Amino acid sequence: MKSHASTLLAEVRTFRQNHPDVRYVDLIALDIPGHFYGKRYPIEMLAKVAAGSPLKLPQNAVLLGVQGGLFKIGDYCFNDGDPDANRRLVPGTLKPVSWESQPLGQMLITSDGTEAPIEFEPREVLAKVLERLQHKGIHPVVAFELEFYLFDKKLDNGLPQFARDPLSDDADDQPNLHIERLSRFGEVLDDMAQTAKDQGIDITVITAEIGPGQFEINFGHLDDGMRAADWAALFSRSTRGVALKHGYRASFMAKPYLQYPGSGMHVHVSLYDGAGNNLLAAHQQQPLRHAVAGCLELLPHCMPIFSPNHNAFRRLGGTVNAATRASWGFEDRDACVRIPESDPRNLRIEHRLASADANPYLVLAAILVGLEHGLEAKREPIAPLNEDRSSGTDFPLEMLDAVRAMQHQPVLRDKLGAEFVDVYCENKRQDHLAFQQEINAREYRWFL
Template identity: 30%
Template sequence: MTPQSPSLPHAPLSEAQAFLDAYPEVQAIDIVLSDLHGVGRGKIIRRHELQSLFTSGRGMPASLFAQDVSGHDVEGAIATMQDGGGDSICWPIPNTLGFQTATGRGMVLLQLEDAQGTPCPLDPRTALMQQINRATALGLTPMGALELEFYLVDKERDADGRPQPARAPMTGRRLSGTNCMSVDELDEMAPFFDAVYDGAAALDLPMESLISEYAVGQFELTLRYRTLAQAADDIVRSKRLLRTTARRFGMEACFMSKPFSQSAGSGMHLHLSLNDPSGVNVFGDTETGETAQTMLHAIGGIRKTMADSMLALAPVLNSWRRFAGTVYSPATNTWGTEDRNVALRIPNGSAKSRHFEHRVAGVDTNPYLVAAIVLGAALDGIENATDPGPQGADTPSNHPAMPEGWLDAIDRFEASDAMKSLLGAPLHQIFCAVKRGEYTALAVEVTELEWQLYGTTL
């Protein structure tokens, strides 16, 4: 269910003034609106323009949400719009203005509204805030964190023109071997990650643990658990921080779900819980140590629409390659306790801080869309007391079968009343149109592999 769209809070002018006072040398600020894909669109403004951004907003076209991932207009998506192509107004998101140590510029995230001050229904962050407002009306505060898995690759390609692992800044050694959870490899990478953590501190971005993940050049950063809106904003800011810092070290940060066919995919697991008005976690275990019914009902709601939601969790063709190897990448509709082979995992830990981990989304997804759909489905489950069904990775399910691939996911998402309800009809419609346009563009493209297989063979 999608509630009405009340005005969203704007960042106060005092934030801009505090930034200008703290950084008198900064002459430019990146203003960033996340599109459907989570790609940053916007402008670099000059120092003297910052205050007017906070007092009057800044015009940008809502047609940014009708673009494919490369920034081209998708004809079918543009056709769904009825605003005449005029500008809407972007406003700074509270607590996202900060200094970028890598670039020497400021950065602030934006949200889009129409001329009447109504949140733009095409903006994925609007969809998340609607579901958060819905939770608030139920006396609940969504809390969460998203994990960030990614690869670091060299700016230079190998002799065959293929991407290759980055070199460690400390030793110059090209990364090799899986080295899962290797502390020595993290030490070799320390100059880069020290710069990342310095950048996070300047942005007031709560980065925490760093892990060498399950493939050559793959890493994971965790972020502090806090309100769900902040958690989604954290991912947008973290990706930009990693990208800008990596470039200064001769590397690129890669957020494809499956950049290398024989290596592990990169996920963006969402951890979620709900607090009551006194700050108590309603997912906390009962006094007898049993899983809270509220938690079970939330899981039931998510499972009910899991198949329909897959396009938001795996939005591009490459996303589906991550599911080809299913170790720790569950494209299933399953749940369980302390089991990394299921889609919805309840981790061990403090009974009072109990939460679930949604493990399906890839790192290539829009964090606002993922959070909106997972939270909204969880609230549906709580409101309807939905049974989660039996747990276990191999347990048969009476839920609809999961999509078999990207086109199937597009079809299922487009036909889903549940997804339309959770995101709102305008966002649902334009997201489907963009993804169908991307599918068509790739379907007609003749690839190098096709030439190798068929060009002089058939």
């Protein structure tokens, strides 16, 4: 414990030396819907926390709905006295915030690793999955890819407007993959990439995607799954901030335009043993087939995680590489689970179903549980799309059906935790019902 405190104190001390103008640090964590919550601490108090002073926030902050409200979930929120829960600082995450009007720092906090972790905190859910795999001698290597849209900073009656091309001042309203779009929006994209690197995130490939104003950023492969999910979460926050600084809005909304492709969260995962051997490549890749079968079996029951809101379900079955059935294939972007071409050392799956606004900790936890289940069950998968274009199994395409499919699935309750599954499903059910409690203009137009 002393060593842990001294490491954190050294990190705080170095940060203050390198950033003497920073007076406050945002201590942040991701809630169930994937939004950051936390507190802004004076830099002097951060040193005390690093030295061992208690860091407490309300336990129920994790349960916030999409709009920030609290729902009655079991005895939480309204019958438990809204207790505090301990958090800890995550070493290595104290970084400068460059997109705000004043110099700030930020640092991740979490309940995992404390004496009483919050069972339904997303980071804790992933931590338990990773710890169990490690005890089984399974070591994931993970890389995220995130798609997002740039919009004009100003909305038009609440609706997004196309981003303005900074060279021509025309709307970037043509869907294309042209490399020139990276140059035209180079200033904001370069700032996004550099800001991410300042956060410690390994940015690799930047792609102009098909949608107007749509881009994709790839991250480096990591042998630390938790850190890979941290990167995805932190990138989403910094990218939105940088976009506003440049006069744009950046959004990871799953389906902002019905007529254009949605934005996805693609996750590459390979599995290794303690000696560095790729477990999926052994025995003529038989474990790969078992792992794929496990992912596909659990996929219909994980839809509230992969498509966490009403809009995310709109992305499924739309234009370009968005499946409506659980499927797999070699080098096939129409598949939910794609096997990219690679040598045996780098053999991996690419899970393509999650929306860009899904919670990265929970997405990775669900994928890893699918792989784990497949390796244990040792079942053969359905035919790949390369052999049968109609191959696939149905999954729910509406939130309440998805919640019912998830809540009583025994493997998920066992491997993700029954308390988490119950809390998460009720959170999604209540969010969905709250979303329905508004009459929009279309409803008046159709039925008035």
